[in-house]
Amino acid sequence: MSINKSIPRLLSHDAPHLCCTRERFRRFGISCPRHTHRSFNQHSLLGAAPQCINTNSAAEAAAGPTKPPPPAINPEPPSTSGTDYTLDPFRALVADKRFTCTMCGKCCTGSGEVWVSEAEGMKLAQHLGLGYPQFLALYTKQYNKYQGWKLLKNRLGTEDCIFLAPDGKCGVHEARPSQCSTYPWWPELMERRAWDWEKEHICEGFDHAEAPTLDVDEAARQLRIATTQNQLRMLSSTIRGAGRPQGQAR
Numbered sequence: 001m002s003i004n005k006s007i008p009r010l011l012s013h014d015a016p017h018l019c020c021t022r023e024r025f026r027r028f029g030i031s032c033p034r035h036t037h038r039s040f041n042q043h044s045l046l047g048a049a050p051q052c053i054n055t056n057s058a059a060e061a062a063a064g065p066t067k068p069p070p071p072a073i074n075p076e077p078p079s080t081s082g083t084d085y086t087l088d089p090f091r092a093l094v095a096d097k098r099f100t101c102t103m104c105g106k107c108c109t110g111s112g113e114v115w116v117s118e119a120e121g122m123k124l125a126q127h128l129g130l131g132y133p134q135f136l137a138l139y140t141k142q143y144n145k146y147q148g149w150k151l152l153k154n155r156l157g158t159e160d161c162i163f164l165a166p167d168g169k170c171g172v173h174e175a176r177p178s179q180c181s182t183y184p185w186w187p188e189l190m191e192r193r194a195w196d197w198e199k200e201h202i203c204e205g206f207d208h209a210e211a212p213t214l215d216v217d218e219a220a221r222q223l224r225i226a227t228t229q230n231q232l233r234m235l236s237s238t239i240r241g242a243g244r245p246q247g248q249a250r
Contacts, residue, residue, distance in 0.1 A: 090220035090227075093190040097219075098211040105168030107183055107203055108161040114152040115233060116140075120177040121150055127175035139163075147236045178229050185222035187230060 116124065125135035139162055140150040153162045163171040170176055184206060189195050199206030 084217070087217060087220040087224065090223045091216050094185060094214065094219040094223055095216055096192075097195060098207050098214050099184055099219075100205050100208045100211040102205050102208065103169065104204060105164060105170075108164040108170065108180075109159070110202075111159045114161060114177065114179055115146060115149045116152060116177040116179075117149055117229075117232075123175050124172055124177070127172055145237060145239050146233045147238055149233060149236065178225055182222040182226040182229075185219050185226055187223065187227045190223070 121135060121140070122132050124139070125132045128135065130138070136150060139153055141153055143151055154160060155162050155164060161170075163176075165171045170180070184195075184198065184203065189198055195206060205211070
C-alpha cells in the first residue's frame with residue numbers, strides 16, 4: 001500500500017526533457033525533438049538557453065494548436081487542521097480497539113525476544129550510566145540474526161525480560177526500546193483473532209472495561225513505528241530466505 005500518493009509526474013508534458021540542457025545543446029549541437037516548438041528559456045530552473053530548432057513547424061501548423069496538459073490532481077484535500085493523512089491506514093486498524101495498562105507486567109514475562117537497535121542500546125546504556133560496550137556485555141546476548149540489532153538477555157533463571165523489576169514494573173521504563181513502548185500496537189496484533197488471543201492469554205488491558213477513550217492518532221503513530229521497526233529488522237536479517245516477521249514477543 002503506497003502511503004505517499006503525491007508522486008511527481010516526472011515525465012509530464014511540462015517537465016524539462018533530459019536533453020533540454022544548455023550544456024548538451026552547446027557541446028553536441030543537437031536540438032530537442034520533443035520540445036521543437038518551445039523555447040529553452042521556458043525551463044526557468046535550467047536558466048536561459050538557445051531556442052530549439054523548430055523542424056516541425058509546418059506539420060504543427062497543419063495539425064492546429066495542441067491542447068494544454070490537464071491540471072495536476074492533488075489526491076489529498078488541503079487541510080488547515082494539521083491532519084496527517086499518512087496515518088489513515090493505521091487509524092483504520094486501531095479504531096475498533098481499546099487498551100489500558102494495568103501494570104500487571106505480564107507482557108514482560110514468558111518466552112520471547114526483545115530486539116534493540118544500536119540507537120536504542122545507546123539510550124539504555126546512558127540511562128543505566130554505562131558505556132555502550134559495557135551495556136552490550138551485561139545485558140545482550142551474543143546470538144544475533146539481525147545485523148545492527150541486539151537481543152536482550154532474560155532475567156537469570158527465568159524467561160522474563162532482564163529489566164523486569166521484582167515489583168513487576170519495568171526498570172528502564174523511561175528508556176525502554178520501541179518494541180516495548182509501542183505495545184500493544186504491533187502489526188501482528190491488529191487482526192481481531194490475534195488481538196483476542198492476546199487479551200485472553202497475555203494482557204488483561206486489552207479492551208478493558210475501564211480503558212479510556214482511545215487516542216486514535218497516537219495509537220496509529222505507535223503502530224506505524226512498530227511496523228517500520230519490524231520492516232527494518234527483516235531487511236537486516238542475516239538468515240537466508242527470511243521474508244516475513246516472526247512476531248515481536250513480549
